[in-house]
Amino acid sequence: MTDKPAIDHRTLTVGDLLKLPPTTDVETAGRAFGMGRTKAYQLVRTGKFPCQVVECGAGYRVVTADLMRVLGVGQNTDTDHAPAA
Template sequence: MSAPSQALTAAEVLALPAVVDVWPTVGRIYGIGRTATYELARADALPVPVIRIGRKCRARRSDLLKSLGIEDSTGVAAPALPTENAPHHTSSH
């Protein structure tokens, strides 16, 4: 069994791409080894939803941030709805 390498810092988690591999990334974040990571993914028991693409297991960075209680300060949030900043207001003159 392989032991996870050093856990990721909050800054490293924030710098991750939008979707990451369950192993080694998610395993490292939670401090669990390869075998346990895949067993938990297979049982849908990881703290984040697993996206299965063929035999690959992935997880969203946004789900990781949420599960860790890290606020995404990168400014990569979903864009505001057009109605919030719509320049075409109907006004009575």
């Protein structure tokens, strides 16, 4: 696994979220909430990130299903252009 974000652009759409693997990096999940890398990691370290985070080796991964649940992303969502948050 690499530390590179799963999606390489700034704004995540619902379609982008639906393409994520079962877990994603903290930076990508933070962007889905409209926050930067520093804030996302700060929330993870303090246990206040808004969805489930798991420790994986020396890093963290965010559970994509929980990310989508918290954001209200479901199967009946316009996936082409809608921003995630």
